[in-house]
Amino acid sequence: MYRYDEFDERLVRERVAQFASQIERRLDGSLSDDEFKPLRLKNGLYLQLHAYMLRIAVPYGTLNARQLRQLALIADRYDRGYGHFTTRQNLQFNWPKLKDVPAILELLADVEMHCIQTSGNCIRNTTADQFSGVAYDEIEDPRPVAELIRQWSTLHPEFDWLGRKFKIAVSGATHDRAVLRGHDVGVRLVRDEAGRLGYQILVGGGLGRTPMEGKLLREFLPREDLLAYLEAVLRTYNLEGRRDNKYKARIKILVHETGIEKFSAMVEDEFARIDGTKINADPEEQARIAAYFAPPAYEDLPDVSRALEDAQAQDEVLARFVEHNLFRHKRKGYAALTISLKPIGEAPGDASSEQMRLVADLAEKYSFGEIRVTHMQNLVLPHVKLDDVPAIYAALATQNLATPNVGLITDILCCPGLDYCALATARSIPLAQDLSKHFADTAKQKDIGELNIKMSGCINACGHHHVGHIGILGLEKKGQESYQITIGGDATEKFALGELLGPGLPAEHVPEALDKVVGVYLAQRQPGETFIEAYRRLGLAPFKAAFREVSDVVA
Amino acid sequence: MLLLDRSGAKSDLFARIELLAEAHGDHVLAPFALLADVLAQREGNQQIGVFIDNTQKVTALEPFFEQLALIVVAFPSGTDGRGFSIARQLRERGYRGALRASGPLFSDEFPQALACGFDEVEVTDASAARQPAAQWVAALSRISLAYQRDFNNGATLNILDERRAARNILDQRRAARLAGESKNV
Amino acid sequence: MAAAKRPPLPVILLVNDLLDGEVLFAAKSGKGDDRGWTRDVREASVAHDDAAAQALETFGAQQVALQKVVDPYLVDVTLAEDGAPVPRHYREVLRTLGPSNRRDLGKQADLQS
Numbered sequence: 001m002y003r004y005d006e007f008d009e010r011l012v013r014e015r016v017a018q019f020a021s022q023i024e025r026r027l028d029g030s031l032s033d034d035e036f037k038p039l040r041l042k043n044g045l046y047l048q049l050h051a052y053m054l055r056i057a058v059p060y061g062t063l064n065a066r067q068l069r070q071l072a073l074i075a076d077r078y079d080r081g082y083g084h085f086t087t088r089q090n091l092q093f094n095w096p097k098l099k100d101v102p103a104i105l106e107l108l109a110d111v112e113m114h115c116i117q118t119s120g121n122c123i124r125n126t127t128a129d130q131f132s133g134v135a136y137d138e139i140e141d142p143r144p145v146a147e148l149i150r151q152w153s154t155l156h157p158e159f160d161w162l163g164r165k166f167k168i169a170v171s172g173a174t175h176d177r178a179v180l181r182g183h184d185v186g187v188r189l190v191r192d193e194a195g196r197l198g199y200q201i202l203v204g205g206g207l208g209r210t211p212m213e214g215k216l217l218r219e220f221l222p223r224e225d226l227l228a229y230l231e232a233v234l235r236t237y238n239l240e241g242r243r244d245n246k247y248k249a250r251i252k253i254l255v256h257e258t259g260i261e262k263f264s265a266m267v268e269d270e271f272a273r274i275d276g277t278k279i280n281a282d283p284e285e286q287a288r289i290a291a292y293f294a295p296p297a298y299e300d301l302p303d304v305s306r307a308l309e310d311a312q313a314q315d316e317v318l319a320r321f322v323e324h325n326l327f328r329h330k331r332k333g334y335a336a337l338t339i340s341l342k343p344i345g346e347a348p349g350d351a352s353s354e355q356m357r358l359v360a361d362l363a364e365k366y367s368f369g370e371i372r373v374t375h376m377q378n379l380v381l382p383h384v385k386l387d388d389v390p391a392i393y394a395a396l397a398t399q400n401l402a403t404p405n406v407g408l409i410t411d412i413l414c415c416p417g418l419d420y421c422a423l424a425t426a427r428s429i430p431l432a433q434d435l436s437k438h439f440a441d442t443a444k445q446k447d448i449g450e451l452n453i454k455m456s457g458c459i460n461a462c463g464h465h466h467v468g469h470i471g472i473l474g475l476e477k478k479g480q481e482s483y484q485i486t487i488g489g490d491a492t493e494k495f496a497l498g499e500l501l502g503p504g505l506p507a508e509h510v511p512e513a514l515d516k517v518v519g520v521y522l523a524q525r526q527p528g529e530t531f532i533e534a535y536r537r538l539g540l541a542p543f544k545a546a547f548r549e550v551s552d553v554v555a
Numbered sequence: 556m557l558l559l560d561r562s563g564a565k566s567d568l569f570a571r572i573e574l575l576a577e578a579h580g581d582h583v584l585a586p587f588a589l590l591a592d593v594l595a596q597r598e599g600n601q602q603i604g605v606f607i608d609n610t611q612k613v614t615a616l617e618p619f620f621e622q623l624a625l626i627v628v629a630f631p632s633g634t635d636g637r638g639f640s641i642a643r644q645l646r647e648r649g650y651r652g653a654l655r656a657s658g659p660l661f662s663d664e665f666p667q668a669l670a671c672g673f674d675e676v677e678v679t680d681a682s683a684a685r686q687p688a689a690q691w692v693a694a695l696s697r698i699s700l701a702y703q704r705d706f707n708n709g710a711t712l713n714i715l716d717e718r719r720a721a722r723n724i725l726d727q728r729r730a731a732r733l734a735g736e737s738k739n740v
Numbered sequence: 741m742a743a744a745k746r747p748p749l750p751v752i753l754l755v756n757d758l759l760d761g762e763v764l765f766a767a768k769s770g771k772g773d774d775r776g777w778t779r780d781v782r783e784a785s786v787a788h789d790d791a792a793a794q795a796l797e798t799f800g801a802q803q804v805a806l807q808k809v810v811d812p813y814l815v816d817v818t819l820a821e822d823g824a825p826v827p828r829h830y831r832e833v834l835r836t837l838g839p840s841n842r843r844d845l846g847k848q849a850d851l852q853s
Contacts, residue, residue: 005718007700007712007714007717007718008714010699010700011698011700011702011714014697014698014699014700015698017697018663018697018698021697022663025690026758026807027758027759027807028807029685029807030662030685030686030690031661031685031686032685033804033810035633035661038634039663047756047761047810047811048761049763049831049834049835050761050762050763050834050835050838050839050846050847051760051761051762052760052761080845095845096761097759097760097761098758098759098760098761099759099760121634151702151714152702152703154702155698155701155702156702156703156706157639157666157667157668157670157671157701157703157706157708158636158639158640158643158667158670158671158706159636159639160636160639160667161633161634161635161636161639161664161667162636235640235643235644238636238637238639238640239637239640239641243635243637273647273648274647275647275705278704278705279703279704279705280704281704281715282715282719284719284722285715285718285719288718288722347841347842418830418831418834419834419839419840419841419842420839424831427834427840427841429839429840429841430840430841433841479829479830480830481830
């Protein structure tokens with residue numbers, strides 16, 4: 001993975017000192033709170049329901065063991081012994097104090113980490129497919145591109161005061177695991193007819209209050225033009241995006257209101273005027289970055305691990321773990337192993353410092369020191385030998401990290417909701433915990449198969465509910481928390497927004513409503529058909545009818 | 556108002572006018588709507604500037620670049636960054652005169668404004684009371700590096716250029732060493 | 741400015757402490773620290789009329805100007821049997837307690853009952 005040179009390091013240290021100066025100037029009144037607030041947001045610091053919240057950047061979801069151990073140390077020393085992994089592959093601490101933040105930032109800088117631009121109206125963390133570099137369906141590892149974009153977008157003087165946040169995602173695989181179509185800009189590595197590598201650029205996707213699917217902006221962009229092209233897109237957005245209404249200020253609104261053809265013409269016009277030779281990174285710099293992502297020293301192993309096969313035969317739960325939590329690696333004899341942070345009945349995506357340290361140890365021992373964070377709020381050991389899976393599984397089990405539910409109905413994506421977030425309209429975690437317990441039975445989970453529930457505690461949709469196979473949105477109705485359920489969302493290349501099943505329900509009725517929905521699927525599915533496939537074939541009607549059996553009684 | 560450039564506070568030579576009849580001083584700052592007329596009736600060595608709001612299209616200003624000594628871009632709020640892109644476009648399309656950002660910016664934005672092509676920033680007295688000139692100048696030395704090529708605020712090294720220079724030195728040394736070795740063979 | 745949108749009486753005043761981020765309540769006189777704030781809602785000053793509500797807002801604004809606190813706002817409450825104010829809205833109740841899924845964190849754990 002990328003390692004800082006002296007320049008990366010110096011920039012991060014200077015940024016810490018700059019923020020410390022901003023805090024001083026806030027305290028002495030030089031900066032008003034209106035001025036300080038966007039500055040602290042651009043250093044990842046929110047003020048939430050109970051306390052400050054600090055969001056740490058995990059660039060394109062890649063971490064090493066040393067970094068994860070440092071996060072555990074910070075959790076213990078400055079927080080309450082745990083952190084929360086987010087839907088943009090970052091980590092959040094919920095209890096830091098403002099006066100401690102400079103010290104925390106120095107500890108992060110010690111391990112080449114930072115909180116730069118993890119909030120605020122600027123370019124945020126560029127996210128990527130969690131299986132970058134290892135996936136069987138990969139065209140090329142997109143992380144060098146993600147690192148290039150990270151550097152280009154960091155402290156960009158022109159784009160630090162945008163109308164709204166700006167989120168970029170990259171993918172180098174045929175299947176989209178990075179939600180490209182739900183991002184302001186999606187960058188997809190593709191080959192043209194001549195076999196040359198370049199980028200397909202999508203624009204104007206986004207969830208939130210007005211969910212929209214990203215549109216094709218550029219079919220093929222040559223590699224060398226990436227930064228100049230992004231500059232054209234950002235400049236067009238910065239100048240033309242709406243500023244009159246916070247809820248209409250994302251680029252998706254601009255693209256929607258302008259139309260993709262006209263928007264594209266505006267971008268191309270600006271791009272034509274930019275002197276790419278002055279902006280783009282030269283091939284040597286791209287190669288310098290790419291060298292950090294060279295594959296590790298894999299061994300030559302057989303496709304099948306006898307040791308793993310034998311162990312699975314002895315242990316049914318291990319067999320489940322292998323079935324659900326391993327992802328096919330491009331290298332024979334290896335797998336990408338997902339560590340579920342969704343143990344039954346626990347808050348989704350949270351990890352204690354003890355759990356973090358265990359994962360760091362396992363990464364060091366079994367995965368070349370590398371860990372990934374997924375947008376589904378899980379962790380990944382990207383390069384494990386199949387031979388080592390039983391030992392890893394046993395170790396994970398000691399810390400409740402071996403739940404074999406990746407991709408299943410209890411692998412719930414869930415925002416912090418009103419238990420933590422000042423923006424929320426309802427709590428989300430307790431309902432996620434209840435649903436997790438409700439569907440805990442492993443045989444039942446396996447029978448239901450691939451089904452993701454995504455939950456948001458407000459219409460800002462940080463829990464991606466619009467693109468969940470089942471989406472749950474927490475609102476307020478008549479002074480009570482009320483949960484609307486949508487169905488049929490998809491975050492992959494088959495992008496789709498969910499459709500509303502009916503009126504919102506109180507939390508205690510949501511499990512039975514989902515039972516109805518799952519029941520329709522189980523009763524009407526064809527052999528081998530997943531939930532989302534069955535939905536596409538059957539349509540909304542049968543699910544809506546089944547839902548009404550619950551909502552009519554509740555009403 | 557406090558007017559600053561990278562050296563600190565400076566006096567403002569320009570007088571802002573609202574009516575064509577007022578356009579008689581040495582340094583006249585006119586609204587865009589009056590610009591063509593002010594230029595047409597220009598006297599001797601009059602320095603003409605224009606003030607624009609941050610929705611102004613840069614293309615409309617291009618015909619006047621050679622004749623303008625100053626362009627002032629209004630910032631309705633310190634968090635509205637449109638002016639930074641306007642400055643950037645003005646510079647890219649060939650404007651070489653003075654460029655001023657005017658509005659409730661705060662001192663931390665000064666290096667950004669300069670990097671985008673502004674020479675000056677102008678803020679209200681109320682703002683200056685909280686953030687005197689010394690704070691603005693101090694803001695320039697906090698971040699000494701930038702990743703973005705071609706965005707130089709006069710106080711930053713460009714990281715990519717530094718890396719390339721380091722590579723070139725290494726390449727030169729390697730070449731020299733090889734040349735020395737081949738000579739010795 | 742705030743008078744137009746004041747919540748129904750009785751009310752208490754909530755803020756976040758600037759330095760540590762904790763939720764504070766404008767305190768009853770004689771309670772709380774020397775800044776007139778308390779971490780414990782049971783010690784909060786309850787305003788039963790407009791004048792008292794205005795006084796709370798004024799206090800909040802003064803403390804904001806002194807860089808002590810941020811985001812002051814009034815919250816409507818009912819009174820429990822022991823006289824302790826309980827916010828009417830579930831969001832504000834959470835602010836007096838902490839995360840509902842982690843009873844070991846926040847005021848619900850830190851404050852003695």
